[in-house]
Amino acid sequence: MKRVLLIIGGGIAAYKCLDLIRRLRERGIGVRCVMTKAAQAFVTPLAVGAISNERVATELLDLEGEREIGHIRLAREADLVVVAPATADLLARMAQGHADDLATAVLLATRAPCLVAPAMNPAMWGHPATQRNVRQLTRDGVELIGPNAGEMAEAGEAGVGRMAEVAELVERIEAMLARGRGREPGLGFITVASAPPERLPLAGRHVLVTSGPTHEPIDSVRYIANRSSGKQGHAIAEAAARLGARVTLVSGPVQVADPEGVAVQHVETADEMLAAVEAALPADVAVCAAAVADWRVAAAGRGKIKKAAGAAPPTLALVENPDILRALAGRKRGRPALVVGFAAETETVVPHAQAKRTAKGADWIVANDVSEGRGVFGGDRNRVHLVTATEVEAWPDLTKAEVAERLMRRAARWLEDARAHA
């Protein structure tokens, strides 16, 4: 039986852990829990112990606990360590390598892969200190899931900071368990198999990618969407991570799995996507591959609009959504060095892409022909033109993974050249 060691931090989202434990156990995964002192103010060790059917560990300096199952054994016997919710404080202590309570001591002692699910107020998440800690942790090989955009527990608060949903956590945990132990005994946090991480072409870079469609609500059950599958954007995020970058992927609602080794933020609307993108800055490269809805419904209703017999259908007044590519490319401060947009065109693809590049202030546009019969939406292949300020390159018919790899290698070369000429 695979074993997850779940470290529960002291945030409101701690209550979701009870459901997480149940869902994991339903799948035959054993769950042993460590709770921080603060976590115990949100859920009781009694509830966690009853649901996990294991004794809950809470104390480091506890003779009884240490004799029964000490912190080193807790660390060793896990196939995967999951921190959920990961508070801002816990992220800071992890990034610093503290070991002054049971949770941090176990995190330092384990050689198992580690997944953290941050959950906090959007201001705490966006704070440079938290972002610095997250960068350090991803560099150390820790994987991140979320946080997502949405409403906070505090009334009237919204933004990026919600813990990833239990279903997303379960899916990622199963994938990580299936992958097995990433860390070599004695090698600490080293996870990447091929070249030494510092020699990879995008090592030390932060790549921000948007992917998928957005859903713009009409009322609480209906929405406006488009046919973007997220396959190309997700492939770009995956390629950037493989080439050594720290990657933040801001994804609209898609059926594609989260790429490995990438911090994914799930959003629904264009407004949420923009907030998540801004919270993820600074970045060296931004690739806007998402098909952001151009318009949203001006006054989306909260309930369900009722269909009344004989009444005329409702009229939807639309307003323009934020233009994320233009907003990124036009930033006076904190503009990513390389801003790449995507153009999905159905006719005169290259001239439109050239016009879009100038209008939005982007450095490159990847133009693809999405006219009917090309099968780009949802398909696995893509034929694109790369439009820069000085040239237009016609790339051959490639898989989306190949387009992604080629684009990210090209971005790495561009960053190197820029550094050389700085």
Ligand SMILES: Cc1cc2nc3c(=O)[nH]c(=O)nc-3n(C[C@H](O)[C@H](O)[C@H](O)COP(=O)(O)O)c2cc1C
């Ligand atoms: C009502 C309440 C809710 C809180 N929610 C969060 C939260 O969601 N995320 C967070 O990072 N901190 C939150 N905090 C602050 C943490 O509980 C505090 O930083 C604590 O020291 C975290 O300890 P731990 O990281 O050892 O679990 C909250 C505090 C209170 C009083």
